Amino acid sequence: MSALRPDLALIARTVRPGARVLDVGCGDGALMAELRDRAQADARGLEIDASNVAAAVGRGLSVVQGDADTDLTYYPDASFDYAILSQTLQTTRRPDLVVEELLRIATQAFVSFPNFAHWRGRLSLMWGGRMPVTRLLPDTWYDTLNIHHVTVDDFRALVKERGWHIDGQWFLKGDRETTHANANLFAEHAVFLLRR
Amino acid sequence: MASLPRSDDSRFGLRRQVRLAGPIALSSGASLGPVDIAYETYGAMNADKSNVILICHALTGDQYVASDHPVTGKPGWWWRLVGQGKPVDPARHFIICSNVIGSCMGSSGPASVDPATGEPHAMRFPVLTIADMVRAQAALLDHLGVERLSAVIGGSMGGMQALTWPTLFPDRVESCVVIASTARHSAQNIAFHEVGRQAIMADPNWRGGDYYADGMVPSAGLAVARMAAHITYLSEAGLTEKFGRRLQGRDAKTFGFDADFQVESYLRHQGLSFVDRFDANSYLYITRAMDYYDIAEDHGSLARAFAATRARFCLVSFDTDWLYPTAESRAIVHALNAGGAQASFVELSSPFGHDAFLLECPELNRVVDGFLRGGRA
Numbered sequence: 001m002s003a004l005r006p007d008l009a010l011i012a013r014t015v016r017p018g019a020r021v022l023d024v025g026c027g028d029g030a031l032m033a034e035l036r037d038r039a040q041a042d043a044r045g046l047e048i049d050a051s052n053v054a055a056a057v058g059r060g061l062s063v064v065q066g067d068a069d070t071d072l073t074y075y076p077d078a079s080f081d082y083a084i085l086s087q088t089l090q091t092t093r094r095p096d097l098v099v100e101e102l103l104r105i106a107t108q109a110f111v112s113f114p115n116f117a118h119w120r121g122r123l124s125l126m127w128g129g130r131m132p133v134t135r136l137l138p139d140t141w142y143d144t145l146n147i148h149h150v151t152v153d154d155f156r157a158l159v160k161e162r163g164w165h166i167d168g169q170w171f172l173k174g175d176r177e178t179t180h181a182n183a184n185l186f187a188e189h190a191v192f193l194l195r196r
Numbered sequence: 197m198a199s200l201p202r203s204d205d206s207r208f209g210l211r212r213q214v215r216l217a218g219p220i221a222l223s224s225g226a227s228l229g230p231v232d233i234a235y236e237t238y239g240a241m242n243a244d245k246s247n248v249i250l251i252c253h254a255l256t257g258d259q260y261v262a263s264d265h266p267v268t269g270k271p272g273w274w275w276r277l278v279g280q281g282k283p284v285d286p287a288r289h290f291i292i293c294s295n296v297i298g299s300c301m302g303s304s305g306p307a308s309v310d311p312a313t314g315e316p317h318a319m320r321f322p323v324l325t326i327a328d329m330v331r332a333q334a335a336l337l338d339h340l341g342v343e344r345l346s347a348v349i350g351g352s353m354g355g356m357q358a359l360t361w362p363t364l365f366p367d368r369v370e371s372c373v374v375i376a377s378t379a380r381h382s383a384q385n386i387a388f389h390e391v392g393r394q395a396i397m398a399d400p401n402w403r404g405g406d407y408y409a410d411g412m413v414p415s416a417g418l419a420v421a422r423m424a425a426h427i428t429y430l431s432e433a434g435l436t437e438k439f440g441r442r443l444q445g446r447d448a449k450t451f452g453f454d455a456d457f458q459v460e461s462y463l464r465h466q467g468l469s470f471v472d473r474f475d476a477n478s479y480l481y482i483t484r485a486m487d488y489y490d491i492a493e494d495h496g497s498l499a500r501a502f503a504a505t506r507a508r509f510c511l512v513s514f515d516t517d518w519l520y521p522t523a524e525s526r527a528i529v530h531a532l533n534a535g536g537a538q539a540s541f542v543e544l545s546s547p548f549g550h551d552a553f554l555l556e557c558p559e560l561n562r563v564v565d566g567f568l569r570g571g572r573a
Contacts, residue, residue, distance in 0.1 A: 044538070051559075053542040057510065058562045060570025062538045064529050074530040 004034055006175045007086055007112040007191050014110075014168065014193070015039055019081040022046065022106060024068050024098075025088030029056030036061070044080075046071060069093045072101040080106040086191075089113045090146040096158060103196040108167060112191040115171075117151035117184045136188050152184040159194065168193035207340055208237045210263050213302050216335050220297075223325040223488075230311065233336045234302025235259050235294035238278070239286030241342070248342050249284055249568075250333060251293040252350030252357035255425075255482055256474055258301040261293040262286075267473055274351075276556060283565035284349065294336050296329040296357070298481040303332070306477035307408065319405035324481055326356045326489045330364055333357070337368075344368050347568055351375035351553035352520070353482070356489050359528070363491060366505035373564055375512045376553040378524035379498055379531075380490035385519070388428055389483040392421030396476045405477050418476040419467030426466045431516035431549030435459060498531035508538040510567040512560060514552040515545050540567060 004012060008031040015021060017039045023032050026045030029052075035041035045063035047053050056063040064071075068085070069092050083106035085098065090113050092098045102109035114136045121132035131141040139145070152171070159166060171178045171187035178187055207214070211234075218229025236259045241248060251261045251274065258265070262272035262279045278284040284291055295303040298321070306321040337345070348369055350358035355377025362369045378385075396402055399417030407413050427435075439459040443449065446456065455461040495501035509532055513525040522543045532539035544559050546552035553560070 050542055050544060053540075054544070054559050054563050057540045057542060057570075058566030060566050062508065062540050062570075064533065064539060064541045065543055066526075066529075066541075071530075074533045076534055076536065079536055 004030055005086075006172050007170075007189055008034070010170055010172070010177075010191055011084060011086065011110050011112070012038065015041060015082055017041070020044075020079070021082045021084060022075065022080045022102075023084045023086075024072070024102065025085060025091075026052075026056060026061075026063060028052045029059055029061040029063060031084065031086065032056065032061050032063070033059055068098050068101075072098065072105060075101075075105045077104055078107065081108065082106050083109040085109065086112040087114065090116075090148050090150055092148070095148050095150070096162070099158075099164075099194070100162070103164065103194060107195065109194045110191060111155075111194060112189065113150055113155070114146075115152050115184065115187045115190050116149040117153065118188050119185050122185075152187055152190050155190065155192065159192070165195045166192055167195050208240075210236050210238075211266070212236060214336070214339055216332075216339060218335065220328065220331050220335060222322055222328045222331075224323055226322040228297070228304065228322055228328075230304075231297060231332055231335065232302065232304045232308060233294050233297070233332060233339075235292060235336060236261070236263060237293075237340070238262055238291040239289050241290040245290075245342060245344070246346055247289050248337075248345050249289045249291050250337070250345050250348045250361075251278060251284070251291060252329075252333070252348065252354035253293065253296065254350075254352040254354050255486065256422075256470070256479075257354065258299070259293045259295045262291070273554065276554075277349075277561060277564060283561050283568060289346070292336070292340065292342070294333055296353075296482065297332045298324045298329070298478060298485060300475035300478040305475065306405065306481055307475045316406075316408040318408065318477060319480075321477070321481060323488075324485045326353070326360050326485055327364060327494070329485065330357050330360045333361075334365055334368070344370060347371045347373060349373040349375075349564070350377070352377055352550065353486055355520075356486065359491065360489075362505035362507045363495060363501040366507070369505065369507045371508040371510070371567070373510045373512075373567065374525070374528070375560070376514055376517050376520055376550055377511075378520040379492060379528050380524075381487050382524075386487045388424060389487055391424050393480050393483060395420035395424070396480060399476075402476065405480075407476075413471070414476045415468075415471040418471045418474065418479060419464075421476075421479060422470040422474075423463040423467040426463060428519045429550045431518070431547060433516065434547050434549055437547065438462075498528065499534045502532060502535050502537055505537070508567075508570070509540065510563065511539070511541040512553075512563060513541075513543045514549070515543055516547060517550040517552065519550040 012034045021041045021043045023045045032043040035043045053065045083102035089095045124132035170191040171183040172189040213234045216231045218231045219227035261274045295301040310317045348358045348361045355374040396417035399414030402414035442458045444458045444461040492498045511525045513522040529541040
């Protein structure tokens with residue numbers, strides 16, 4: 001199996017064995033397969049792209065083609081231990097409502113996203129006057145799927161405003177975890193574990 | 197196939213037929229018995245009988261899923277999915293496909309002889325439902341000594357049977373593959389079927405269904421029914437690509453009512469070739485069964501219909517299928533999700549409309565193969 005993306009590896013390490021997991025925006029099912037094979041999790045997936053769904057079902061996973069903005073409503077309350085939203089938050093139409101739904105469906109929710117306040121992005125805007133195109137954010141402003149640009153501090157503010165609880169937070173720079181201090185400036189990627 | 201373990205048991209093999217004493221209690225309250233079932237099996241049952249797959253056929257289909265058709269000589273209707281090296285493989289699976297009751301390929305239907313009178317049942321045959329077809333399949337499994345299905349698989353009306361299986365026999369089905377299908381017949385679906393039935397019944401040869409004695413069958417009506425239905429199996433884009441407005445074997449319009457256009461000629465051919473292999477009364481009965489089909493109505497709600505089963509589900513729709521569009525599959529998936537069932541669903545892309553489930557589609561094979569193997573992981 002190819003190596004998991006760093007944020008997914010981190011989530012895979014944290015999920016309790018045997019847990020019921022809903023992976024929202026599960027892609028080709030790489031994380032689900034890991035959770036199933038290593039943690040004996042009961043993993044289900046939701047994914048918008050048909051060829052990704054076909055790939056995931058092709059590896060024997062239970063994945064439904066659908067849209068996080070509209071299809072989470074069909075899952076009953078508290079039916080999962082974890083919901084996972086990895087690198088999908090910034091592509092949803094209403095990220096706040098999607099997280100609310102995750103916390104209704106699952107006891108805890110992992111939310112991971114690229115930090116748009118990373119210093120490289122800031123420099124690009126400040127000195128270049130251009131929207132950043134970086135290793136983590138390789139698309140230009142007109143073809144990116146990221147329609148809600150969020151920073152670590154933005155997300156923390158949303159969590160506080162909605163009264164959610166942070167059970168864990170991790171910050172990544174490249175493949176490595178980085179310090180919590182000044183994460184808004186130095187983290188390329190953030191992973192939060194939330195609870196309602 | 198030579199290396200496969202072969203059973204001497206006469207219940208297994210190609211071109212089988214059995215008369216079950218029954219009677220089968222039907223949805224209408226009537227009962228049917230004895231019941232003839234024509235079927236085929238492929239491969240061999242393993243020691244713990246855990247490799248059994250039931251394939252369900254569509255409206256005008258038959259039991260020849262993976263062997264040459266005895267009349268037309270064409271390869272099995274689902275050879276792309278069922279066969280050596282395919283997702284459903286006789287080297288690994290014990291595969292059963294039976295002709296639905298009400299049909300005319302060897303199972304009891306309006307054309308078969310009523311043992312009580314020595315005459316064909318014709319319209320005295322009881323009206324059936326999709327659930328009744330499934331009950332007959334369950335009786336066949338009893339006869340074959342099969343308790344549980346590793347999977348039940350079907351497309352179109354076959355998908356309706358596959359989806360009905362876990363609602364009627366929740367403990368006998370481990371997984372369920374429903375392709376290009378629906379949980380109920382819509383008003384539009386019923387409307388198209390009614391056009392077909394009226395075409396048959398308007399044919400002077402139909403005579404209330406009693407046309408078997410003199411061989412004067414309502415072939416014109418049945419051909420029109422098939423033509424109307426065939427349009428619903430194709431997409432507009434597919435028809436345009438295949439025929440456009442091209443003329444058939446002529447350079448100019450005739451200003452008459454011959455088949456000027458290729459699409460007319462094609463439909464006439466579809467209609468005419470159909471009447472050689474299908475019974476008009478069977479067409480009435482099976483379309484009626486499909487129109488009566490509504491799983492939610494039978495069980496109070498879709499979610500309740502699946503509440504008792506532990507089966508895994510795989511649903512596939514096609515983006516150009518306007519007969520059973522993606523929204524129908526999605527409604528099933530939502531109900532399964534609400535009940536916490538293990539469900540997979542994907543809408544595949546194909547230019548071929550509803551017929552896509554029978555045609556070349558590598559993605560479909562990949563999905564079905566992965567899903568079937570997933571149960572063994």
